[in-house]
Amino acid sequence: DIQMTQSPSSLSASVGDRVTITCRASQSISSYLNWYQQKPGKAPKVLIYGSSSLQSGVPSRFSGSGSGTDFTLTISSLQREDVATYYCQQSYTNLRRTFGQGTKVEIK
Amino acid sequence: EVQLVESGGGLVQPGGSLRLSCAASGFTFSSHDMHWVRQATGKGLEWVSAIGTAGDTYYSGSVKGRFTLSREKAKNSLYLQMDSLRAGDTAVYYCARGNSSGYYYDYWGQGTLVTVSS
Numbered sequence: 001d002i003q004m005t006q007s008p009s010s011l012s013a014s015v016g017d018r019v020t021i022t023c024r025a026s027q028s029i030s031s032y033l034n035w036y037q038q039k040p041g042k043a044p045k046v047l048i049y050g051s052s053s054l055q056s057g058v059p060s061r062f063s064g065s066g067s068g069t070d071f072t073l074t075i076s077s078l079q080r081e082d083v084a085t086y087y088c089q090q091s092y093t094n095l096r097r098t099f100g101q102g103t104k105v106e107i108k
Numbered sequence: 109e110v111q112l113v114e115s116g117g118g119l120v121q122p123g124g125s126l127r128l129s130c131a132a133s134g135f136t137f138s139s140h141d142m143h144w145v146r147q148a149t150g151k152g153l154e155w156v157s158a159i160g161t162a163g164d165t166y167y168s169g170s171v172k173g174r175f176t177l178s179r180e181k182a183k184n185s186l187y188l189q190m191d192s193l194r195a196g197d198t199a200v201y202y203c204a205r206g207n208s209s210g211y212y213y214d215y216w217g218q219g220t221l222v223t224v225s226s
Contacts, residue, residue, distance in 0.1 A: 001169070034213075043202055046214060087153050091210075091212060095166045096168075
């Protein structure tokens, strides 16, 4: 099974800061990497799919990059409404999926 | 409007069974892969199972042999039969739709809570 490792597990940043979250796959997954945002008590929602494609309706301050085994989610200017937990997910293996362990983002 | 509504959660004793349902509406159910994802309280997301448009099924190692996923196209419904339940299966279970390419989830249900406890 493909393992996904995110870092850091949590971070605290100020409004307006640039925030970067990384995700590493245990084997190459090409660009089959998605990012989800989950707010407390809510279902997750997709932000980025295919490593770098922005889902419709998602603010442009969110961006994704990477291929192979190393990926990054960047929030260019952190806003208060971005407080949430972020998960990466690989979709390389037919319908089997794996999530990273999550990164909790808080405001300093 | 796409909607996914889970039901069937509740309290069950260890070793017991439960069947979760996910009622889909607002899209052509037979044209999309469907998945179950669970989340224990305060923990991360865990992929559980998936069913393809051809009826092919996939399971995580932690539930394989105990859970059975099926879909009833005539009722636009997804079912997760959970047997031999353990305390570690306690979680909110989400139904999620694979997008048209199948590579990410574009819609999720609100979740249904399963508690395995004596």
